[in-house]
Amino acid sequence: MHIADGVLPLSCVAAGWAGTAVVTGLTLRKVPAEELPKAAVMTAGFFVASLIHVPLGPTSVHLILNGLVGIVLGWAAFPAILVGLLLQALLFQHGGLLTLGANALMLGLPALAAYKIFGLRHFLTCRHPEAVAGFLAGAGSILLSGIMLALWLYLAGREFWTIARLALAAHLPLMVLEGLVGAAAAVFLLKVKPEILEDTPHAAKDNLDR
Amino acid sequence: MRLKIIWTASLALLCFCLAAAGETQAHKLMVSAVPEAEGTLTVQAFFPDGTPAQEVPVAVSSTDGHPILSGKTNAQGLVKIAPLAPGAYRVEVGDPLGHRAETRGVLPGATPPQAAPSPRETTPAAAPPPLAGAPAPPGEAFPWGNLLAGLGFIFGVAAFILVLKLRAEVRKLAPRD
Numbered sequence: 001m002h003i004a005d006g007v008l009p010l011s012c013v014a015a016g017w018a019g020t021a022v023v024t025g026l027t028l029r030k031v032p033a034e035e036l037p038k039a040a041v042m043t044a045g046f047f048v049a050s051l052i053h054v055p056l057g058p059t060s061v062h063l064i065l066n067g068l069v070g071i072v073l074g075w076a077a078f079p080a081i082l083v084g085l086l087l088q089a090l091l092f093q094h095g096g097l098l099t100l101g102a103n104a105l106m107l108g109l110p111a112l113a114a115y116k117i118f119g120l121r122h123f124l125t126c127r128h129p130e131a132v133a134g135f136l137a138g139a140g141s142i143l144l145s146g147i148m149l150a151l152w153l154y155l156a157g158r159e160f161w162t163i164a165r166l167a168l169a170a171h172l173p174l175m176v177l178e179g180l181v182g183a184a185a186a187v188f189l190l191k192v193k194p195e196i197l198e199d200t201p202h203a204a205k206d207n208l209d210r
Numbered sequence: 211m212r213l214k215i216i217w218t219a220s221l222a223l224l225c226f227c228l229a230a231a232g233e234t235q236a237h238k239l240m241v242s243a244v245p246e247a248e249g250t251l252t253v254q255a256f257f258p259d260g261t262p263a264q265e266v267p268v269a270v271s272s273t274d275g276h277p278i279l280s281g282k283t284n285a286q287g288l289v290k291i292a293p294l295a296p297g298a299y300r301v302e303v304g305d306p307l308g309h310r311a312e313t314r315g316v317l318p319g320a321t322p323p324q325a326a327p328s329p330r331e332t333t334p335a336a337a338p339p340p341l342a343g344a345p346a347p348p349g350e351a352f353p354w355g356n357l358l359a360g361l362g363f364i365f366g367v368a369a370f371i372l373v374l375k376l377r378a379e380v381r382k383l384a385p386r387d
Contacts, residue, residue, distance in 0.1 A: 003308035004239070033375050040368035047360050051353075087363060091356035094238050153308060166306050 001064060001145055001171070002050075002088070002103055005096025008156045016102030016152075023078055023108065030075040038196065039076045042069045046084040050094055064174070066107045067141030067182045070114030071134065072189070072197060077111035078104070102152050110144035117141075118186065118197075130190050131183040138182025139175040146171050239263055243301040243315030250292040251315045255283050255303040262287025263309075269302045270294070270315070 008016070031039070049063040070077040082104045088094040095103045114137035121133030150164035189196050238258060246252045251270065255263035263283060270279045270291050278299070281289040291301075296317045304310040 001307070002238075004304075004310040006312070007304065007308050007310050033371065036368045036372055040364050044361050044364050047364065048357065051357070083364065087360040091360050092238070092353060149308060153306075158306070163306060170307065 001062075001107070001149055001167075002085075002095030003099045003106070003149070003152060005098045008099055008102055008152060012102060012152060012155050013098050015155075016099065016105055018101070020082065020101040020104045020108075023105070024082060027075045027078040027112070031079070035073070035076050039073055039080045042073050042077075043080040043084050045069070046081060047087050050084075050088050050092065064107060064142065064145065064178065065181065066111040066145065067114040067138035067178055068185055070111035070141060071118045071137050071182060071186060073111075074115045075112070077115060078108040081108040081111055106148040106152060107145055109148065110141040113144055114138065114141040114182070118182075121186075128187070130186045134183035134186030135179040136182075137186075139179030141182075142171050142175040142178050143168070239266070239303060239305060239309040239311040241268075241301060241303045241311040241313045243299070243313050245315065245317045246290065247292075249294050249296075249317065250290050251294055251299065251301070251317060253281075253283070253289050253291055253301055253303070253315070255287045255311070263303065263305065266303050266305050269304075271300045271302070273298050273300055273314075275300065 046065050046069050049065045052063040066077070066081060069080055073080055082100075085095060085100055085103050085107065086097075089097050089100055089103075117140050118133045118137040120136075121129040124132055126132055146167040147164060149167050150160055153163045154160035186197070240256055240258060242254045242256075244252050244254070253268050253270075255266045255268065257263060262285065264285050264287060266283045266287070268281045268283060268289050268291065269277060271277045279291050279294065281291055283289045283303070294317055299315045299317070300312065301315050302310070302312045
């Protein structure tokens with residue numbers, strides 16, 4: 001799910017860069033320097049995940065893990081994804097440098113949404129709220145990324161619903177896969193090291209202590 | 211103990227990612243254009259692991275961007291574009307989800323191509339067996355070097371920033387003369 005150079009018109013490219021600059025500025029202000037090692041590990045995971053490629057019919061998809069990045073990093077997810085995308089464009093030619101802004105918004109905003117979705121587990125009354133919230137965050141981030149992809153391509157003059165349907169169909173297995181990854185990671189991390197997740201009481205206490 | 215479990219699990223996940231990545235390779239669209247019989251350009255679209263890109267629109271234009279012919283790849287990611295005059299062409303493939311690749315194809319001959327008045331459609335190459343003389347999808351070597359460079363960059367920059375921060379903290383704590 002990377003938009004290549006030459007697909008979007010210049011106005012969309014400029015809008016993507018402007019939006020990315022604003023969101024990066026806003027999110028970086030909320031990230032303490034102590035989060036850097038965690039952010040580096042998650043950025044590395046995001047960077048490598050794009051090499052896992054699953055051919056599906058006429059197109060192909062690859063692991064994205066923006067939902068997991070959002071769950072673990074919170075606000076730091078956006079700059080982490082921006083750095084990951086920059087390296088993917090430079091080193092693997094996934095996406096393009098001109099469309100980096102649009103791609104960052106397409107994958108980074110759903111990561112922030114995943115962070116918020118995962119926070120809803122405190123209000124869930126089911127048996128395993130963290131697993132359910134993790135699944136919804138992982139799968140939801142892919143769904144939102146697909147919708148944003150369709151929106152960008154719509155702005156580039158393509159038919160929105162056709163692209164949206166195609167993106168949804170192509171990424172449906174990935175949604176399930178990333179939902180499972182999100183659920184498994186959430187359950188595991190909450191059991192063994194809950195403070196690693198951004199919105200746990202431990203993490204909140206840590207942040208207050210700083 | 212918990213930290214040890216996390217590091218072991220992370221290492222296992224990273225190993226899985228690398229192993230899976232080695233089998234299936236990267237994700238981007240690639241294209242090759244090979245001259246075949248007289249006036250025919252065989253275009254092949256594929257992903258870096260050699261998987262054919264099926265049903266992908268292919269557009270052939272003159273080097274100055276004037277559209278000449280278009281078509282769609284078949285199940286092998288191939289399409290024959292014909293008839294074309296000898297000369298150099300720009301070949302562009304792009305799937306509906308925003309992937310795009312471009313290359314140049316040259317048909318032997320001295321005359322540059324004459325731009326057609328309007329774009330025309332050509333038919334996809336016949337279904338299997340693959341086209342005679344068509345190039346096998348070359349695939350791409352796994353980018354180990356680039357992968358390590360990327361990981362090195364990420365951890366290097368993070369370590370650099372942390373060291374700077376640590377130095378500032380130490381200077382704050384150090385007694386002043």
